[in-house]
Amino acid sequence: MAVEITSKIVGYRIKQDEPATPEPVLQDENPLTVRIPSRPEGTLEAVSEKISYVGAEGRKKVYLLVSFMPVEGVVGGKRVVIERPVEFFFPSGQLSSEHQWITATMRSLSLAARGGYVTQAVADLRKVAWDKGLVRCGWNRWGKPMFHDSEVAAIAWSIQQILYRRGFLDQDGNQVPVESLVERYQHRMQHGHAWQPPVEEEESVPNGAVEPIGSSSEAENTPKKPKGSGPATVGHCPECRGELIMMDGCPTCYAGCGWSKCG
Structure with a gap:
């Protein structure tokens, strides 16, 4: 574009480009502790599992449902996504115990999951004891039966194993670091299936057990x-x-x- 000069030129300088506006720095937000206000509408991916255990009243088999959803966060200034459990459901009529207490426990676990502290909540349930003797449920990594202090503790251990196979906890029920959860979710998106535990870490269940x-x-x-x-x-x-x-x-x-x- 032509510019008309109407006065005497006494000097000049080269016009510099305006400096680019720096992008705002994202504040870290741990996706493990992000609070989820309520269970989202629509369909969630879920795992349904049959749990078998032997206690004072003989062998029992119950069914448990755990739902998962992706949760966003910020780690190291970058947006990341992990998968978290958000809902626990125990169908009624499976145990002789009053169903209201079972429902209350599952609702509390679901609230803990959406609040970001489900790992601690399940670990606390494993400490519940009763006066009817030990309950045998599952096998450890060395192929030996697991004994628990109550039916509640046995079911809590089974929940930990569901979360372990999904990649959310390690085999001992400890929380997997958020960096590993990010990698496992990326693996899921790239390969179309969830992360699987290494073969050498899987529980060894002997034949006929x-x-x-x-x-x-x-x-x-x-x-x-x-x-x-x-x-x-x-x-x-x-x-x-x-x-x-x-x-x-x-x-x-x-x-x-x-x-x-x-x-």
Whole structure:
């Protein structure tokens, strides 16, 4: 564009470009602790799992549903996304306990999940004890049965294992660092499936240990309890020939078929 000069030129300078406006620095916001006001509308991805355990009342099987959703945050000045559990659901009529207490517990867990402290809440449930003896549920990484202080503790341990297989917790129920959660969610988006635990870390469940054993040949595949570990044995099960331990004052099958001398 032409400019008309109407006065004497006494000097000149080269016009500089205006400095670019710096982008605002994002404040860090841990996606693990971001509060979710309520369960969002619409469909959420969920895991439905059958949990089997043996207690004072014999073998029980219950079903549990855990829903997940992506949650945004800011780490190191960058926007990131992780996956978090946001809802726990326990269908009614599965246990003899009053359903109102089960519903209250699941609602509390859901609130803890949306509030960002579900890891601590589930760990606290594992400390719940009762007066009906130990409850056997699941297997540890060395192939040995897990014993819990109550049905609530057994279900809480099972919830931890669901969250472990989803990549949210480690195998011991500890919180996975947010950086790892970011990487695992990116893996999910790139490969179309969730992160999976390494093969060497997965629980080893021996053959014939999940369902009741019906023959002596299958009983040979049942793991033997090493001497000096776990409850003392008091004989052998007449049903599956597995080892018996004392539970609530009654000899009860350690192998998992649910037989008890007290019925």
